[in-house]
Amino acid sequence: MAGRFAPSPTSDLHAGNLRTALLAWLFARTTSRECVLRVEDLDQQRVAAAHGVANRQVADLAALGLRFDGDVWWQSSRRDAYGAAVARLGGDVYECFCTRREIAEAAGAPHADGHRPYPGTCATLTPAERARRRAARPPALRVRARGVVQTIRDLYAGEVTGTVDDFVLVRNDGVAAYNLAVVVDDLAQGVDQVVRGDDLLSSSPRQAWLALRLGGTPPEYAHVPLAVNTEGVRLAKRDGAVSLADLGRLGIAPAAVLSWIAESLGLAAPGESVTVEVLAERFDPAALPRSPWVVRPPQPGDAVG
Numbered sequence: 001m002a003g004r005f006a007p008s009p010t011s012d013l014h015a016g017n018l019r020t021a022l023l024a025w026l027f028a029r030t031t032s033r034e035c036v037l038r039v040e041d042l043d044q045q046r047v048a049a050a051h052g053v054a055n056r057q058v059a060d061l062a063a064l065g066l067r068f069d070g071d072v073w074w075q076s077s078r079r080d081a082y083g084a085a086v087a088r089l090g091g092d093v094y095e096c097f098c099t100r101r102e103i104a105e106a107a108g109a110p111h112a113d114g115h116r117p118y119p120g121t122c123a124t125l126t127p128a129e130r131a132r133r134r135a136a137r138p139p140a141l142r143v144r145a146r147g148v149v150q151t152i153r154d155l156y157a158g159e160v161t162g163t164v165d166d167f168v169l170v171r172n173d174g175v176a177a178y179n180l181a182v183v184v185d186d187l188a189q190g191v192d193q194v195v196r197g198d199d200l201l202s203s204s205p206r207q208a209w210l211a212l213r214l215g216g217t218p219p220e221y222a223h224v225p226l227a228v229n230t231e232g233v234r235l236a237k238r239d240g241a242v243s244l245a246d247l248g249r250l251g252i253a254p255a256a257v258l259s260w261i262a263e264s265l266g267l268a269a270p271g272e273s274v275t276v277e278v279l280a281e282r283f284d285p286a287a288l289p290r291s292p293w294v295v296r297p298p299q300p301g302d303a304v305g
C-alpha cells in the first residue's frame, strides 16, 4: 500500500506544489502507507535541464523534511513498461492520424476541463487508409473505450462519473501519454492512494478505467484544492517568490515555509515551528480547508514564520 507524489519537472515546485506534496505524504503516513516519489519527466526527456529541475524538486521536498520510500522513479526510464501495457491492450489499440485542429473541428466544444472527447475519426480506418496516412504522418495510439462510463469515488468530491473517450496512450512522437504512464506506474509502484491537485479530478474516471482494463484495481482518490494568486488564478512562478529558492533569497528558510504551508492547512499557528512528523499527528483529512489556498507571496522585508 502506498501513496505518491508525482511532479512534472517543468519548473521549481512552488508553494502550492509543496503543499500538495505535504498532503500526499500526510495522507500516506497517517494511513500506514509508504509514500513514493515519481518524476513525471516524459515530456522533458530530451531536455537536460529537466534533470536539473527534477533534482531541485527532490532536494526541496527533502528540505521540508519529507522523506519518501524507496528510490525515486523516473518515467523517462520506463518506456518498456508503457510499451508492454500497450501490447496488453492488444486489438483495443488503434492508430490515430488526426491533428489537433482536425479533432477540434470534429469534436466541437471542449468540456469544462478543456478536454475534447475524441470523436473516433480514426477508429474505423481500413488497413489501406492507415497505410496511406502513415506515409504522411506518424500515428498516435488510442485505446478503444467504446464510450464506457466509469465512476470513481473521491474523498472530497464524492462519486465522480465520466464517459471515457478513446484517449491517447502514445503520442505521435512515440512518447507515452500522461494517462497511460500514470496508470502503469501507479499499478507498478503499488499505489492505492492518489492525492493530487483537484485540476486532475476529471482525468480520474479514464485512469480508473484503464487500471481496471490492465487488470489492476483503481486507487482511492483525494483531490485537494489548488493554490491560487490574489486574482484567483492558479499559482505560477510569475506570481513572485513562490519557490523554496525564491523564498530563501528573501531570508525565509525551508522550516518557515513549512510553517506557512501548515498554517494554510489549519495545522499550525502563525509562525509556529513544526516538523512534518508533528503535522502527521495533527492531520485530519475531514478538517482540510476545501477552498483554494490564496497565496500572497512574501515581499522583501516581510516577516514570515
Ligand code: GLU
Binding pocket: 006, 007, 008, 040, 182, 195, 196, 197, 200
Ligand atoms: N505530474 C502531474 C503534475 O505535476 C501529476 C500527476 C498525478 O498526480 O497524477 O501535474
